[in-house]
Amino acid sequence: MIEQLSGYDVGALMYCPAHAHGTIAGALLREQYPKPFSLAFCLEDTVPEALVEQAEGELYQILQEICRNRSEHAFYLPLIFIRVRSPQQLRKLAAAYRPFSSILRGFILPKFFVENCGAYIQAIQDIAAAGADYRYMPIFESPAMLPLHTRYEHLAQVKEQLDTVADRILNVRVGGNDLSHAFGLRRTVHDTIYDVRPVAHLLTDLVTTFAGRYVVSGPVWEYFSGDGWEEGLRRELALDLLSGFIGKTVIHPNQIPVVNDMLKVSAGDYRDAQAITGWNGADGLLVASSADATRMNEYNTHFNWASKVLRLAQVYGVREN
Structure with a gap:
């Protein structure tokens, strides 16, 4: 049985492609990354369709090596999650990676909305019934959220369904870059996601809908080097916290200490x-x-x-x- 977690424990969630990081098990063993952090292996946007099966196999070997290292050495082990592509892949991998349940904490569910939430929730219930103790993090990033005439109705519908598996939901995540992409927009290092007004309104709606019951994590900051990247990240994190978001998706180890520092309280x-x-x-x-x-x-x-x-x-x- 995995120890009890809360959405606060995820913190800085670092993404890496599942098919391009064959040495990450060794990096974890050597504790090369700042800590604390959580780790997400991505099998979705970062993996071409033709390479999905190969990436699944490589990820199996990575998890196997982490487990082996863990049995031989004591080292900091982040919370580990896998971002899947679909409810069908979720079912497949929940079973295939069951041997690694001692280190695999759960799955990330992309583009979670009315078109797929029912299938995801059914999969979560079936996996739990089979005895697997995973936690899940749905990501709200679907372009289907954009239309104003259906947004609130659909958010309410999704919330109602998600509540049926609330004990399995570790936190709710948002996709700032995907939502910006839907509008053909991108923030500069001098802007925050809250300056991208159409996206900011969507994020506010998500906090309003879900933060009463779930921890809602902030969107990724895509800058990790160059002039102003850290100042920009700190500025956006301050606004995240003020707006009700806790935690941050990160894409580079440079970002982890900044997120951890900003999550400290005064x-x-x-x-x-x-x-x-x-x-x-x-x-x-x-x-x-x-x-x-x-x-x-x-x-x-x-x-x-x-x-x-x-x-x-x-x-x-x-x-x-």
């Missing part, structure tokens, strides 16, 4: 969160000034925020400034 927020969650109302007061006497803390208004701050602090720590 010392002031941590002190206030402790105070808010510690109130019991015995003295008749559920409101007080903050520890530094700069803002108001109110139990009934800020408890959800405080609980989130403490969970982030537990996983990523507290920033002293």
